[in-house]
Amino acid sequence: MSDFACKECHLLLQENNCPRCVDSEISREWQGFVEVLNPEKSEIAKEMGIKTPGRYALRVR
Numbered sequence: 001m002s003d004f005a006c007k008e009c010h011l012l013l014q015e016n017n018c019p020r021c022v023d024s025e026i027s028r029e030w031q032g033f034v035e036v037l038n039p040e041k042s043e044i045a046k047e048m049g050i051k052t053p054g055r056y057a058l059r060v061r
C-alpha cells in the first residue's frame with residue numbers, strides 16, 4: 001500500500017515525491033483511492049481531471 005499522496009494530482013506514491021508534479025506537496029493524510037485504468041472511459045477520472053492511468057487518492061489533506 002502506498003504511504004503518500006500528491007496534493008497536486010492525488011497520485012498515490014511509494015516515495016516522498018511525485019514524478020509528475022514538480023515541487024508539489026506530498027501528504028501522508030489521505031483517504032480512499034480509486035484505480036483508474038482507462039481515464040477516457042472513467043467518469044470519476046473525468047471529475048477529478050485524471051488523464052493518466054494509476055491509483056489516486058480520493059481525499060488528500
Ligand SMILES: [Zn+2]
Pocket residue numbers: 006007008009010011018019020021024
Ligand atoms: Zn503529483
